[in-house]
Amino acid sequence: MEITTERVSIGVDGKTMSAYMARPNDETPxxxxxxxxxxxxxxxxxxxxxxxxxxxGYVALAPDFFHRTGPGAEYGYxxxxxxxxIKLLTQLKAxxxxxxxxxxxxxxxxxxxxxxxxxxxxxxxxxxxVTYLTACETDVKAAASFYGxxxxxxxxxxxxxxxxxxxxxxxxxxICFFGAKDxxxxxxxxxxxxxxxxxxxxxxxxxxxxNADHGFFCDQRASYDKASAEDAWAKVKKLFAxxxxx
Numbered sequence: 001m002e003i004t005t006e007r008v009s010i011g012v013d014g015k016t017m018s019a020y021m022a023r024p025n026d027e028t029p030x031x032x033x034x035x036x037x038x039x040x041x042x043x044x045x046x047x048x049x050x051x052x053x054x055x056x057g058y059v060a061l062a063p064d065f066f067h068r069t070g071p072g073a074e075y076g077y078x079x080x081x082x083x084x085x086i087k088l089l090t091q092l093k094a095x096x097x098x099x100x101x102x103x104x105x106x107x108x109x110x111x112x113x114x115x116x117x118x119x120x121x122x123x124x125x126x127x128x129x130v131t132y133l134t135a136c137e138t139d140v141k142a143a144a145s146f147y148g149x150x151x152x153x154x155x156x157x158x159x160x161x162x163x164x165x166x167x168x169x170x171x172x173x174x175i176c177f178f179g180a181k182d183x184x185x186x187x188x189x190x191x192x193x194x195x196x197x198x199x200x201x202x203x204x205x206x207x208x209x210x211n212a213d214h215g216f217f218c219d220q221r222a223s224y225d226k227a228s229a230e231d232a233w234a235k236v237k238k239l240f241a242x243x244x245x246x
Contacts, residue, residue: 001025003054005047010063012103013096017067019104020047022054029115031244032059032108034101034140036123036130038218039085041066041074045220046124053122056237057246059114063104065097065130077221089126093158094133101134117141118244120172122236124217125149128176129163132193135174136166142243143174144236147214149185151176152192167196173203173243177232179212179225207235 002025010017020042024030033053037046042062053060066073070088075081101121109116120142123131128148133156135143145151156163174197178190187208194206209216209228216225217232 001055001057003051005051005054008061008107010103010107012067012099015067017063017065017100017103018042018072019061019063019107020050021059021061022047022051023059023113024054024057027113029113030057030059030246031118031120031240032061032114033240033244034104034119034121034123034131034134035060035062036065036121036127036134037062038125038127038215039075039089040077040081041070041072041085043074043076045218049122049124052233056240058120058240058244059108059111061104061108063100065092065100067100068096077215077218091158092126094156094160094163095158097130097133097157098137101130101138105138105140120144120240120244122146123148125215129157132174132176133157133163133166135172136163136169139171141172142239143170143172144239145174145176146217146232147178147182147185148176152189152196164193164196167202168200170197170200170202173239175205175207175235175239177217178206178208179214179216179223179228180208180210181212182214184214205235207232
């Protein structure tokens, strides 16, 4: 499918948040998907995923939720990139992330080429956590969270109320992907997320790939696992097709 891409600006809390948007190259109203970045910013990998989503027939939008402290930050998958990304990660606040997600959704709903009642979300690493939080605090109809660390923590971003404690508010379906070899997210945290989703009777799947490590979906990282990534992508496409339509 032919797509078009552009950088857009979104107003939030009196500030401007940039985002990368990709969409089918026509004005037909379509469902939309938020694509939440890792700590490395809206880099080439996130732009690639955004474009892949668009080629499936969705309007895809990748917001820069580092816009308050590191606007436009874009890092590579090396030690320097990791260190710089972590500096920005530690400054995130849950309330601000929620404001960003709501602003991005409002931006999409105002577009005549978006079906405003059919919006989903997906994200990776910190963006996987942001995806889960967004599912709790907005009306997204479907969410795919990839190796979201800290979801089961006692506190949320910035020491604010925990994300797992907000699970009861999820109204759509959510799939959480994890890797069994991921030392950043112990299995007790994965099990806690699964247990809370079950306890709150949320429509969900929690999938653990036995051969996968953190970052397994990203083909720019040494931890990329082709089999797990391809299976997860097939499941994401199915989720969006069933919950958002085309």
